[in-house]
Amino acid sequence: MLALQSLTAARMAAEIPGVTLEEARKVLAALTRGEPLGAPIAGVRRITLEALRAHGSVPTLTVIDEAASREDPFRKLVLETHDGYRIETVRIPLEKAGRFSVCVSSQAGCALACAFCATGRLGLQRNLESWEIVEQVRLVRATLDRKAGQRVHGVVFQGMGEPMANIDRVIEAVQVLSEPSGLAIDARAVTVCTAGLPSGIRRLARECPRVRLALSLSSARPAVRRSLMPIDKAHPLEDVLEAAAEHARLTGMAPLWAVTLLQGVNDSDEDARALAALARSFAEKTGVRPRVSIVPYNRIDDATDPFHRVPDAGLEAFRDAMASAGIVPHVRYSGGHDVAAACGQLAGRVPAASPAASPALHEG
Ligand code: SF4
Known part of the structure; x- marks a missing residue:
């Protein structure tokens, strides 16, 4: 079937x-x-x-919880697959009123174990099928008031899981999402975020050349990156950036580089200068300047979390240090913190404070 x-x-x-x-x-x-x-x-x-x-058939996912943030217009869905895995999907309001982006999961759990990510603590449970990815968008779409003009404008593969580790199903899902007679989401409004799997980056460039690439960097300093992202041992940043450079040359699109700032770990002036230097060198090699996003850390909310959020003044100082080294980063607003819908918090949990139910996220 x-x-x-x-x-x-x-x-x-x-x-x-x-x-x-x-x-x-x-x-x-x-x-x-x-x-x-x-x-x-x-x-x-x-x-x-x-x-x-x-x-x-038209199977679906069971909505276990739907949690609206009290701090901002983010909304998180906790969904269950037919075989009992919990995944999370986040509805993200865009600047233009009535437009939303959907942050989808591509796997239940994740094998990559990035130190700052709740999903990484789960281990890999299984890859999602392409229909399970598309269904997340359909379920979020069903929460919108379409008569009032609300619509899904974009999709970001930045929820639970490493999309490049499930690249066949991710590519199928992107093709279906952009099908003109279906959901008709412009491929240019789709972003796939990776912790750094070069073969997946190359396939994305070849098979979905209008889709944007986002990279989770953590740090431009190799030892720091390796301490936070175990995948760096198998695929060092240098190799990942070589694949990203090929992506940029082939598509002409600027990649998004995301860095989750952790207090006392990767937030020094030296880190800021190293990141700016890496972005400048990427731009010189490819003719395309990466868009650097600084992501404030959202604590995983348990006693074992060793990391702390950098205070606003520290974020400003990091941004200024990068700007004076020639690259001006964007500080990303990562919403839905109170319902664990923010970047790095997705773990398939139902928040205790929620009157309804909830799902999980990845750095990119
Ligand atoms: S940040 Fe992304 S790749 Fe890393 S553990 Fe979390 S979900 Fe996996």
């Missing part, structure tokens, strides 16, 4: 016997409007509807 959310119109026509491309587009449009599978669709033959019912 095929999950119809994992199909573009072309794949639906190729894989379900007797379905024409035109009918497949109409079916996807109907599913996107929320119509049930098998209900009559103008311009779609009855024999096609029967083939869809015989070969396909």
Whole structure:
């Protein structure tokens, strides 16, 4: 049985016997409007509807909790897969009123064990299927007031899991999300964030050249990065940046570099200057200047968390030190802290303070 959310119109026509491309587009449009599978669709033959019912289904994820932040308009969904894994998805309000981005998970848990990340403490549970990624966007979309013009503008692969470790399903999901007769999300509004798997970066560049790349750096100083991100032992930053440079040359798009600042770990003047120097050298090599984001740390909220958030004055000092070295970073607002929806906090937990339910996030 095929999950119809994992199909573009072309794949639906190729894989379900007797379905024409035109009918497949109409079916996807109907599913996107929320119509049930098998209900009559103008311009779609009855024999096609029967083939869809015989070969396909529209499975979903169970919403365990939906937690709205009291601090900001972020909203987190905690979802459960059919085999009992919890994942988290975050609805992020964009600057333009009524527009939202969806931060999706690509795996239940994560094997990469970055020291500052709640998901990394879970270990890898399993890769998500492409329909499970797409379904997260559909479920967030269902929370919007579409009559009032609210809509999903973009998707960021920055929730639970390392997207490049599940790259086949991530690429399929991106293709489905940008399908014009379905959710129609412009691929240029999709960002895939990685802790640094060079082969995945190269595939993303080749197969989804309009999608933006984001890298979790942690530090431009190799020893500091390695202490925070074990993946650096297998794939040192130098190799990751070589793949990112190929991505930049092929796509012409500036990568986003994200650095979660940890007090006393990677927030010194020396760290700021090293990061600025690395960004300048990347720009010289590729002709594309990375967009550097400083992410304030969100504590994992348990007694074993060894890290502390850098106070606002320290964030300013770091930004100024980078600016005087020629690179002006952006300090990212990472919302939904009170419902553990902020970057680094996603772990499939239901927050105790929430009147409803909740899900988990990654640095990028
Ligand atoms: S930051 Fe991303 S790659 Fe690292 S452990 Fe968390 S989810 Fe995995």
